[in-house]
Amino acid sequence: xxxxxxxxxxxxxxxxxxxxxxxxxxxxxxxxxxxxxxxxxxxxxxxxxxxxxxxxxxxxxxxxxxxxxxxxxxxxxxxxxxxxxxxxxxxxxxxxxxxxxxxxxxxxxxxxxxxxxxxxxxxxxxxxxxxxxxxxxxxxxxxxxxxxxxxxxxxxxxxxxxxxxxxxxxxxxxxxxxxxxxxxxxxxxxxxxxxxxxxxxxxxxxxxxxxxxxxxxxxxxxxxxxxxxxxxxxxxxxxxxxxxxxxxxxxxxxxxxxxxxxxxxxxxxxxxxxxxxxxxxxxxxxxxxxxxxxxxxxxxxxxxxxxxxxxxxxxxxxxxxxxxxxxxxxxxxxxxxxxxxxxxxxxxxxxxxxxxxxx
Amino acid sequence: xxxxxxxxxxxxxxxxxxxxxxxxxxxxxxxxxxxxxxxxxxxxxxxxxxxxxxxxxxxxxxxxxxxxxxxxxxxxxxxxxxxxxxxxxxxxxxxxxxxxxxxxxxxxxxxxxxxxxxxxxxxxxxxxxxxxxxxxxxxxxxxxxxxxxxxxxxxxxxxxxxxxxxxxxxxxxxxxxxxxxxxxxxxxxxxxxxxxxxxxxxxxxxxxxxxxxxxxxxxxxxxxxxxxxxxxxxxxxxxxxxxxxxxxxxxxxxxxxxxxxxxxxxxxxxxxxxxxxxxxxxxxxxxxxxxxxxxxxxxxxxxxxxxxxxxxxxxxxxxxxxxxxxxxxxxxxxxxxxxxxxxxxxxxxxxxxxxxxxxxxxxxxxxxxxxxxxxxxxxxxxxxxxxxxxxxxxxxxxxxxxxxxxxxxxxxxxxxxxxxxxxxxxxxxxxxxxxxxxxxxxxxxxxxxxxxxxxxxxxxxxxxxxxxxxxxxxxxxxxxxxxxxxxxxxxxxxx
Numbered sequence: 146x147x148x149x150x151x152x153x154x155x156x157x158x159x160x161x162x163x164x165x166x167x168x169x170x171x172x173x174x175x176x177x178x179x180x181x182x183x184x185x186x187x188x189x190x191x192x193x194x195x196x197x198x199x200x201x202x203x204x205x206x207x208x209x210x211x212x213x214x215x216x217x218x219x220x221x222x223x224x225x226x227x228x229x230x231x232x233x234x235x236x237x238x239x240x241x242x243x244x245x246x247x248x249x250x251x252x253x254x255x256x257x258x259x260x261x262x263x264x265x266x267x268x269x270x271x272x273x274x275x276x277x278x279x280x281x282x283x284x285x286x287x288x289x290x291x292x293x294x295x296x297x298x299x300x301x302x303x304x305x306x307x308x309x310x311x312x313x314x315x316x317x318x319x320x321x322x323x324x325x326x327x328x329x330x331x332x333x334x335x336x337x338x339x340x341x342x343x344x345x346x347x348x349x350x351x352x353x354x355x356x357x358x359x360x361x362x363x364x365x366x367x368x369x370x371x372x373x374x375x376x377x378x379x380x381x382x383x384x385x386x387x388x389x390x391x392x393x394x395x396x397x398x399x400x401x402x403x404x405x406x407x408x409x410x411x412x413x414x415x416x417x418x419x420x421x422x423x424x425x426x427x428x429x430x431x432x433x434x435x436x437x438x439x440x441x442x443x444x445x446x447x448x449x450x451x452x453x454x455x456x457x458x459x460x461x462x463x464x465x466x467x468x469x470x471x472x473x474x475x476x477x478x479x480x481x482x483x484x485x486x487x488x489x490x491x492x493x494x495x496x497x498x499x500x501x502x503x504x
Numbered sequence: 505x506x507x508x509x510x511x512x513x514x515x516x517x518x519x520x521x522x523x524x525x526x527x528x529x530x531x532x533x534x535x536x537x538x539x540x541x542x543x544x545x546x547x548x549x550x551x552x553x554x555x556x557x558x559x560x561x562x563x564x565x566x567x568x569x570x571x572x573x574x575x576x577x578x579x580x581x582x583x584x585x586x587x588x589x590x591x592x593x594x595x596x597x598x599x600x601x602x603x604x605x606x607x608x609x610x611x612x613x614x615x616x617x618x619x620x621x622x623x624x625x626x627x628x629x630x631x632x633x634x635x636x637x638x639x640x641x642x643x644x645x646x647x648x649x650x651x652x653x654x655x656x657x658x659x660x661x662x663x664x665x666x667x668x669x670x671x672x673x674x675x676x677x678x679x680x681x682x683x684x685x686x687x688x689x690x691x692x693x694x695x696x697x698x699x700x701x702x703x704x705x706x707x708x709x710x711x712x713x714x715x716x717x718x719x720x721x722x723x724x725x726x727x728x729x730x731x732x733x734x735x736x737x738x739x740x741x742x743x744x745x746x747x748x749x750x751x752x753x754x755x756x757x758x759x760x761x762x763x764x765x766x767x768x769x770x771x772x773x774x775x776x777x778x779x780x781x782x783x784x785x786x787x788x789x790x791x792x793x794x795x796x797x798x799x800x801x802x803x804x805x806x807x808x809x810x811x812x813x814x815x816x817x818x819x820x821x822x823x824x825x826x827x828x829x830x831x832x833x834x835x836x837x838x839x840x841x842x843x844x845x846x847x848x849x850x851x852x853x854x855x856x857x858x859x860x861x862x863x864x865x866x867x868x869x870x871x872x873x874x875x876x877x878x879x880x881x882x883x884x885x886x887x888x889x890x891x892x893x894x895x896x897x898x899x900x901x902x903x904x905x906x907x908x909x910x911x912x913x914x915x916x917x918x919x920x921x922x923x924x925x926x927x928x929x930x931x932x933x934x935x936x937x938x939x940x941x942x943x944x945x946x947x948x949x950x951x952x953x954x955x956x957x958x959x960x961x962x963x964x965x966x967x968x969x970x971x972x973x974x975x976x977x978x979x980x981x982x983x984x985x986x987x988x989x990x991x992x993x994x995x996x997x998x999x
Contacts (some may be wrong), residue, residue, distance in 0.1 A: 224902070230901065386984070387981060393970055397974075400970070404960065
């Protein structure tokens with residue numbers, strides 16, 4: 146067996162110079178410190194994205210977009226297609242875990258100040274991918290064309306319609322008309338399986354190339370230590386095998402979730418039926434949804450909802466541009482203010498999400 | 505003494521007239537002198553008896569002997585009131601309880617208010633006034649008390665009074681072309697109408713059911729004859745033992761109907777497609793359906809059952825024994841939801857009332873067989889429901905099977921209809937179709953539950969495999985790192 150592997154390696158190496166790659170990987174090291182565990186969440190996010198791509202392609206073999214076909218095709222996948230239930234459940238669960246892993250990855254990068262020079266572009270591509278992940282979630286939620294998804298999309302696009310100036314055209318663009326209809330479903334399907342994956346792949350490529358090119362960021366203060374004193378671990382095979390081990394654990398968790406908590410399909414959407422009680426968005430939008438509920442109808446001269454949306458938009462924009470305004474971290478100095486903002490954001494998201502969930 | 509009394513009786517009207525003239529009703533004195541019909545009629549009017557002068561309605565100064573002064577507009581003279589002013593003139597006193605009590609009247613004072621909310625208060629075709637004024641029903645210049653047999657609204661006269669308009673096709677066409685105009689004709693054929701025609705004022709007349717001043721369209725939910733309210737309206741008389749005593753009629757119909765499947769649907773669930781009293785008895789031509797017509801009455805809604813029964817061998821047997829068709833098995837006012845227990849030969853079954861093992865062994869056997877079949881279908885349906893419910897609770901997708909389950913239930917309902925044919929083969933065919941679908945659904949339910957356990961086992965095996973791979977990976981990592989430590993001579997992690 147070993148002989149065969151060696152022969153195969155030599156055959157490939159003759160053609161694509163694998164030795165160069167092995168040599169490059171052999172020189173890659175991962176810094177070791179008390180926060181090294183957070184490095185794994187980037188890999189977990191990547192793994193979950195790969196699962197999404199694979200299960201998404203499998204679902205595409207049977208899914209039919211359209212007002213009169215979407216729900217029935219998912220029903221068919223769930224009940225008639227061999228292991229269709231498993232693929233759909235894994236796709237739905239992974240979507241949520243992917244956003245959770247990406248969120249943890251984002252916050253770990255934030256608190257480690259890993260966005261500081263020279264990794265500004267890595268942060269930007271990562272953040273754009275995170276926003277795209279949310280868009281993936283929003284567009285994918287409608288695809289089964291069930292009651293909850295229909296009304297959540299209606300509420301979601303309604304909120305988008307409130308944005309000053311661009312809101313109304315944006316809402317019409319998202320809905321492909323004034324109302325959520327079969328045309329909206331087709332549009333969301335197009336976004337979900339073609340537009341978003343295309344953009345995401347480009348961003349992911351840039352992100353991964355940058356990570357390989359620049360290596361893993363070291364926490365502030367570690368740079369002061371002498372290079373010889375810094376602890377590190379070879380990326381290949383040590384870190385990669387550990388990554389793989391974690392991926393296997395995540396895969397196991399996914400299988401358990403898919404079997405014990407299969408993703409329900411609910412009832413087919415009926416645009417003429419009244420909205421069922423308890424309509425709420427997916428958990429990752431819940432803190433914003435809940436906040437909008439608390440904002441009074443009128444704030445000074447501004448409509449409460451418009452104020453809320455502008456506030457979130459502005460906060461998101463500031464968050465995206467943090468490498469450019471956190472100058473202290475870029476200079477290698479501690480910035481406690483950024484830490485306090487991060488802690489506040491985490492607490493805010495957690496509390497509002499819990500309240501929204503229990504409401 | 506007797507002579508004195510006789511003289512008093514002869515001269516009393518003259519004295520009364522004298523007293524009126526002295527009291528100031530110069531209008532009446534002059535008009536009577538002119539011999540017009542208004543004053544002639546007014547002499548018999550209740551208002552005349554109460555001392556109300558012509559000016560009470562027409563305004564002016566009734567005390568003045570001078571015609572110019574008596575009919576002076578400045579003195580409030582309005583002449584002959586027109587349109588809604590007529591009813592307003594009546595309401596001037598009839599809506600004033602103090603004024604009414606001053607005349608010793610105890611009648612209600614909300615008639616005008618009620619009339620204005622009624623269907624009769626809609627605008628007339630001339631666009632100037634409401635359709636009905638007080639005088640339309642009560643008359644004018646000869647108004648007598650309602651309880652007086654001379655009143656147009658006395659029970660024996662009210663039907664004619666209402667029919668003045670309601671039997672006039674040309675008039676009714678102007679307001680409600682779809683409303684029939686044969687109510688009086690039908691009424692005269694009803695038990696109520698026949699008794700009324702014989703001079704009995706107590707049976708129901710138009711106002712007994714529709715109300716008097718507050719008459720609303722039958723489609724109005726507040727109407728006394730809106731389907732949901734009809735049983736209560738009928739029960740006002742028919743559940744009153746004292747009122748019905750002289751007619752020798754039972755008074756438990758309302759109580760029975762309230763418990764019936766029809767009553768619950770109509771009065772509790774407010775399903776207006778459910779029958780009310782008039783659906784079976786008729787409304788204006790109300791009478792109990794006879795033995796020969798009861799199936800036709802039930803058949804207006806339960807058409808298929810009635811058709812099947814008419815074509816069945818039971819039809820001839822029931823006719824020969826003069827048994828009312830539907831009522832014999834289902835009862836009349838207290839018709840309960842038909843369950844499978846009605847069928848068969850057990851104690852609660854109606855078949856065994858005639859088909860005993862000794863008198864009618866064939867019928868007895870067929871009834872038993874039908875019950876066995878329907879029980880079998882019911883059992884299969886329950887099994888299928890339980891299995892699908894279990895599968896659903898386990899998170900399995902069984903919506904298609906659940907959809908098929910509706911066919912099983914449909915077959916059960918259909919079998920309850922087909923049973924009226926009393927045909928063994930027809931019944932068996934219907935039930936068999938249901939059983940075939942139920943068996944399929946049961947199979948799908950079991951398959952879903954088996955699939956659930958297969959998934960559990962699959963997960964268990966997959967978990968074991970993944971765990972073994974993960975453990976091997978962990979051991980590999982340890983082995984590699986041990987080798988690295990040995991080869992580099994440093995402690996891992998590397999420095």
